[in-house]
Amino acid sequence: MTIVRDNKAHGVFQCEFRPMLQMDKMALSEQAIKIRDVPNAGGNSVVSEVLSYEMMKSCFGATLLKTEMEVEYFPEGGSITDYTCSMFGSTLGVSVTRAMNFRGEFTHEDAIRLLNKKLKGILQSSNNTMETWAKQILHVWATSNHVANVLIRAYDVIDEHVKSNTVVLVTVAHQAEEIFANK
Numbered sequence: 001m002t003i004v005r006d007n008k009a010h011g012v013f014q015c016e017f018r019p020m021l022q023m024d025k026m027a028l029s030e031q032a033i034k035i036r037d038v039p040n041a042g043g044n045s046v047v048s049e050v051l052s053y054e055m056m057k058s059c060f061g062a063t064l065l066k067t068e069m070e071v072e073y074f075p076e077g078g079s080i081t082d083y084t085c086s087m088f089g090s091t092l093g094v095s096v097t098r099a100m101n102f103r104g105e106f107t108h109e110d111a112i113r114l115l116n117k118k119l120k121g122i123l124q125s126s127n128n129t130m131e132t133w134a135k136q137i138l139h140v141w142a143t144s145n146h147v148a149n150v151l152i153r154a155y156d157v158i159d160e161h162v163k164s165n166t167v168v169l170v171t172v173a174h175q176a177e178e179i180f181a182n183k
Contacts, residue, residue: 001060003167004088007134012155012168014148017055017141019176023047029057031064040068041080045096048179049082052096052139055171062087072130079121084133093129093136095122099147099170100180106147111154114140119162126164135165141179142172 003009019026028036032054036046049068056062062085071081071093081093097118101110115138122136142148148170155168173179 001088004090004092004135004137006165008165010163010165010167012152012170014152014170014172015059016172016174017051017176018174019051023051023178026054028054031057034064035067035083038067038069040082045082045098048098048141049096051176051179052094052141053083053085056085056087056094056137056139060087065091066131073125073128074130075128078128079124081122081125081129081136084131090135091131091133093122093126093131093133094139095125095136096139096141098141098143098180099151100143106143106150108150108154111147111151112157115151115154115158115168116162119158119164119166119168122166123162123164135167138166138168140168140170142170143180145172148172 003011032050035053036050065084065086068082071084082096084093099106099114118138122138126136140151151170
């Protein structure tokens with residue numbers, strides 16, 4: 001994928017995820033099991049991170065390099081990256097998030113807020129990391145095609161310096177409520 005190899009390029013892509021099984025019934029890769037089982041920085045995002053990696057491995061041939069707590073930063077205390085991997089001959093950071101709204105419809109303003117927050121966090125973690133990744137992928141799990149479309153339209157109005165060289169991958173998760181509930 002050229003956009004991953006080009007350290008200056010950024011863009012947004014959409015794909016779909018249709019699991020045949022719930023995560024606890026899936027035959028996960030050893031690396032996905034490691035993400036699931038090692039301590040993380042907290043929060044309710046383990047399922048989304050495990051399935052993010054499993055999808056990157058299955059679809060793009062990613063190889064896990066470091067989990068969230070293995071990535072080193074200086075100074076510490078800012079935004080962090082969920083995992084690093086090797087893909088298409090490049091070392092990449094991957095940050096995973098979920099686009100949803102518990103109170104009503106996911107709006108354009110919600111999408112702008114989420115993308116700005118996550119992309120600015122990626123800039124901070126990239127600046128503070130002791131690792132040597134070429135760029136980052138922001139993997140956004142979306143609850144529906146509507147939410148994905150809202151995110152893609154919002155991406156177009158985000159400032160170029162905030163987009164930097166980050167690739168945004170929006171994945172519509174069909175029948176995968178556990179990603180959003182972390183059950």
